[in-house]
Every structure is written in structure tokens, then in C-alpha cells.
Amino acid sequence: MKYKIRSVAEYLSLIEQKGLTNYIFRGQNEPYWGIQASGFRPYMGSWSTDRFYDLDQMTTDFYNKVTRHLTEEEKRHFLAYSQHHGLPTNLVDFSYSPLIALFFACYGKSSPKFSLEELVNKNAYEAIEDLKNNKSTQGMLIHNIINLLQKDYYSQYSQIYLILKEKLIDATEIMVEYNNKNIFDLIENNSNVQVWLCNELEKKLFKNPDLVTEWLTNIITVYEENKISVIEGVHQLPPLSDEKHKNDLKKYKIKIKSQKSKNNSIKELFIYLKDKIYDESITHADMYHMESYQIEYAKVESLAAKIYLALIINMIQVIKNSHLKVWFKLDVYFSYNPPEIFDRISNQKGIFINQPYVYEIDDMYNYGNLIYQYIEPDITIEVDEYNKILAELNYLGVNSGSVYNDLDNVARAVKYTHDQNLYNYKVKVEKFD
Template identity: 45%
Template sequence: MKQEHTITNVSQYLELIRENNYYHFIFRGQNEAYGGIQASGFRPYKGGWYTDTFYDIEGMKKEFYNKVIRRLSPDEREHFLAFCQHHGLPTNIVDFTRSPLVALFFACNGKNQPTESGKPNNYAEIYLIDKTRLIDITDLLVKSKNENFFEVLVENVDVQKEILVKIEQLFLENTGEFIHWIKNLIECYENNHLDIYGDRNIDINEDDELDSEETSGQCYSLTDYKDKIKNDGVNSLKELYIYVSSEIEDENITHSDNYYINDLEYGYYCNEAIGAKIYLALLINLLQIFINIKERIDIRLDIYFTYQPPDLFDRITNQKGLFIYQPYLYGVESVYKYGVLNYQSIIPDITVKVENYNNILKELNYLGINLESIYGDFDNIARSIKLNNDLLFPEKVKAKFSTY
């Protein structure tokens, strides 16, 4: 269940983190909600008939690369996605930080400025996401030269093999959660009215379902496994593996070396390995369905992918920054020719609403969290000095002229 809190000062914020043991989270501060957590490249997209456009992320990235390539260092070429983000090009990565105070600064900074809509901000928010649900795909992005990760995952067997190892490790670290994550992935099919074959709005006859269960001992459809694995995860997980293996139509997924399990993996202590293979197979199958039907679909996964480039810029170091990579698929509908953008939703585990943000900025400045420490470049050092001087200048002038 998602949690919400409200804070009005720095000490209250830090006490909230201490009391609730929020030390295993990453943080993002936003002074404007933008309708949720969205990468900058997705914000213009509204998903309607006449608002189907969004930034050509890949096209802009290639154009930018061609214009600046001769001036890039080897590290900047390798991590060109981070370079784009740093210089303000719209991308599909979202800034997060390991520092709660840095996130608080970003939530409060700029609140006196107009929003993109021209309306004043009413509140600021900080979003927290549990670190235990993160998979670092930095190495995979580098190997694929920053190509769209969802497209690479569907097509590249080597990437599938590597991500499978990462998912299995994550499941081993979250033995009490991974069954729930598989259940939620099945719900993603259900919520989008999809079956495992990619058909829409399939209604299941209850009598047929009972007959199927009595004769085969297995569930009739994918969504029937939600309760089975929840109530009897160990045994039902093996049943689900067999079901997925036989029912996913793309045999490149289910009959590859990546997906095959040996006799030892059927043992009780290897459920995480079986679960990881089920999860990856269902995810790739779901992405293939999205590519084929080209309709607006809600992609909600419990796992988030992170991108952690080296400290190419002082800003990454100062902000204790990392990125959540927001993977996406884009296609053009065949009949009416409007664009369809589907990207993974980022749903925070905890939301902290921030009030009294001007005083909080003063408290943060006293603690050394300001434009100078956050950015470190000459322009922001100057801006930081100016802001501090604006606060003190009237008293200085008064004291100066009182001596004459």
C-alpha cells in the first residue's frame, strides 16, 4: 500500500526518514507534478487523437551525437545518454538521488517560478522508491550502444541471457516478494484485457474453466494463476512454468537455452530460478504483444531498471545521482496512422508532500545544500552568491550608511 506524508521543515523530514527506516530508498524531488514521474522526453505526449506526438528521442540523440562527436571524450561517447541528459536534451531517463536532502532541495527550488502551464505551483513532492526493486542495466546499455532497451530485450538473445541472471539475483535477494511480482505481471495482462496469446477482451466461460481444471489439473488461462501462486507458490510455480512454456507462441522465448530448466532447478530451493525464467518469458511476450497491436497500454512492473554512468560531470557527484531508465515502445497505428507511445510507469512507494518550501530552502542553504553545492558550475555559484546577498544586502546597506 502506497504511503503519503507531509513535512514543513528539514528536521521533520529527517525524523520521518529515521522513524520509518527509509534508508533503503532512492529519492526524487519535483516542484511540479507533471502528472506523475515521467522522463522529459515523454511529457508532451497526451495519448489522444490530436496529441499523439512526442519528442523523437532516438532521432535527436543521433543528431546531437553527429554534431558533437569530435569533441567528446571516450567516456562521454560510451555514456552518451547521460551526456544528453546533462545538456538538456529530452531523454527517457529520470533523475534520482541517493541523498534525501538533495531531493528536498529539488522539490523546493524554483517554486516561485511559473510552471510549464503558466500556473503557480501549489505543492512540491518527493518520491521514494525501494532499492530492493532495482536492476542495474548500465552494462547492457553500453553494449547495445544506448539503443532502446525494450526493443533490444525482445530481439537480442544475449541480452535476454544477461538480464535473466540479473532478475534471478534480484529474486534471490527478495525471496518473500518475487511471487507477488510475478502475480502483478500477470495482472498487467489482465488489466490490459490481454491473454497470453495477445488476444483482446477474451471472456472465459466458468463451466469450461472447471472442465479444463478437472481434466488437465492445470488452470484454464494465465490470469487463473494469480491466486494459485499466491496460495501455493512452490507447487504452482512449476505448473505456471509448464503452462508458459507450452502456451507462449514464440518458441524462441520458451525453448531457448535461456529458458530451459534442469532437474535440479525443480527442487524447492531453486524456485527463484524458475520464477526468473517465468518472469522474463512473460515480460518479453507482453512486449511483443505491445509491438504487434500498437494500442495504448499500461505497463506496470515491480522491477525498475537503473542507469549509473561514471561521474562524467561534477553534477552527478554533487547530487549523488543515478537514473531510472524508463523503457518505452513507439509505433504507428495501421488504420488512422496516429502514433502510440507505451512506456513503463514509475509508481513511487512513498510520497512526501512539502509545504513551507521557502523556509526549507533557507534551512538547506544553512546546511550547505544550495545551487553552489548541487551544480558546482560558475553560473550557479554566482547565482547562489546573489541569492544569499539579496537576503543580507538591506542590512549591510543600513549598517554602511549609518557610519557616515
């Protein structure tokens, strides 16, 4: 779902009319490559740019350098502390405040900037001389400008992304307890985390039973779209050519969508996964130990949560065993709600989404493969007239000073207000003349 706004009033009216109060908000001044944590941005997925930060080591190095300055609360929530101070992490900033998101969508938005070297593949001095006399270089310059401006990386609009709060699973305590270890690694290997996540999934399904069909069909669709199926044994490659297993999952999806056979089909799928996945860290875990009569009388929401979790773990292992490029899409996101250990969290009404990931290096080709959970907004709002909106937000007291609350940004906010006054005065004089 997509909307477009051109003023603060239009934005607030849209939120009121559409009832967009049960969402968290993220503002981006460019679409970039979607919603992506800062720690993943160096990775471009090609042979020459297939590496990305060692996030754990970088965080450890930072911790060792600043630990003597930290409070106990800052140590407990060191990932938030790192994000606050600009260290790349796998956290994505969101806000409970629609106005804060609107500010971030507009702040820093400007026309795309390219270096001359980037456009003509020569250093600046050579390029200038070449452009004076060489029509071929002049044509290359125009062609490259057009090509860059057409990329999805740039847009004439800013973006605000909305995620339903109902999709969030609060992983704050898990992150603190396990020292901010990658959540996908914990889900794959830690039985306590598996039980925790299964319980959280059950809570959401019991609260809204209609999600059972949606979630199960969605995750089977992810398997289909990525052309993967269930691993039979953790050390085997996924049977990519095994159409039988793919058709089995598709068969269950069709049956689950049928209200007449839904409950029985979910029980059959649970049994199928117990038989097909022989890795004891998945379906041999305690939560899957159920006799036939227990499965028969089990609540369908409970079985659906177990199925969903088993398919998540299986997909993580598929990626690690095969180095496949997979769109890892789930119906839930892992939120992180640290205490207000610095003013910015409070000022920005901040909440983080933890973007878990799998990063594997192919031993044969030494090629890195990064897969992170895809964050798909439920609603996108495109923002036009961003300079006008920044002025309106400043009038409402939302500016770099109030958002960041450090002396440098307070100075910028004061200067911005005076720049606006100068601009308005100039416009009045020009009209008078």
C-alpha cells in the same frame, strides 16, 4: 505511503524515524503527470498530440555535432552526457541524497502561471478589451482559472518520490554495450540480454524468496487490469475476448498465493507458458529448454524468474501487435550509474532510472501509441513551506551553486544569500518601527 514535512529538521527526522536510508530520492516541484522522462513530455496521448521525439535520431544528431569535443568516457556514456546538457532522453534523474532531492522539490516552485490567451482563447489585446465590457468573457476567465488550478498537474505542495534500492537492476553495462538502445527492444529480441535479465531476476528472488509470490501475482494482475492475455503466435492479435486464457492466469494467481500449492502451481504455470507462447524468441530460447524431470527439480525462484521474463516479453509484443494502451508496471527498474564524467553527477549524488518504452504508429489511422514503464514511488513526501526550506538548505550549503557548480548558478546562489539578508533586514526594521 505518504508523509508531509515543513522544514529540513522535520524531513531529516522523518528519514531517521522511519529508517528511510535504503531508498533513492527524486524531487519535483509539481506532480506533473507522475514520474516521467523528459523525452516523453511532448506526447499527450490524443489525436492531435500523439507524436513524441525520435530519441535515437535526436541523440545521433547531437553526437555528430559534438563528437570532436568528447572524451572516450563521454562517448561511452553519451546518454548521460546528453541528459546533462538538456537533450530530452528516456532517463529520469534520482539522487542518493535526500537533501539534493529536497532542493529540487523546492527550487523553482512558484504559483501556477497561465497566459491570458490560454485562459480566454483570444490574443492579449482582444482579451483585455473584451474583459472590460463582456461579462461572459469575465466568467470564462474565472471558470478557466479554477479549472486549471484543479488539475492534477498542479499542487500547493512539492513532492519527493522514494524508490527502494532493492528494486533496481543495474543496466549500466548493458546500455553501454548496446549503445543505449531501448531496453524493451533488447529484452524482446536479444537472447544475450534475455539471459542477463533472467539472471538478475533470479539473484533478487534467491536473495528474497518471499518476492516470488508477490512478483508473479503482481504481473498477472497487470495482465488482468489491462485486459490482455497470452499471445499464441507472435503475429496474432492478443485474444482480448478469450476469457479462458484470462481465467487461466487468474487461476494460477490464486493458486500461487496459496502456500500449500505455490511451488506446484509455479511449475504448472511455467509449463503452461511453454505450451501457449509459440514465439521462439520467448519460450523457445535456450533458458526455457527443460525436460519434465528438470522442471520437477528446478528451484522455484529460477522458474519464477523465467516466467516473469516471458510475461514481460509477451506484454511488449501484445502492445506492438495490438496498439493497446497499457499500464506497463513492473516490480523492478533499470538503473544507470555512469562514472562522474562531469561535476554535476558528483554534486547531486546522481543516479538515473532508464524508462524503457514502446512506441508504435497505427498504419491505418496513423496514430502514435507511446507506452513507457510506469514508475510508482514506494513513498511520497509532500513539502510545504518550500521558500523557508530553501533558506534552510542555503544555510546548510545546499543551493544552486553547490548543486550545479557552474558560474551562472554560483552567481545565483550568491545573489540568493544577499536577497535573504535584505529580506531579514527589512523584517527587523519593520518590527522595530
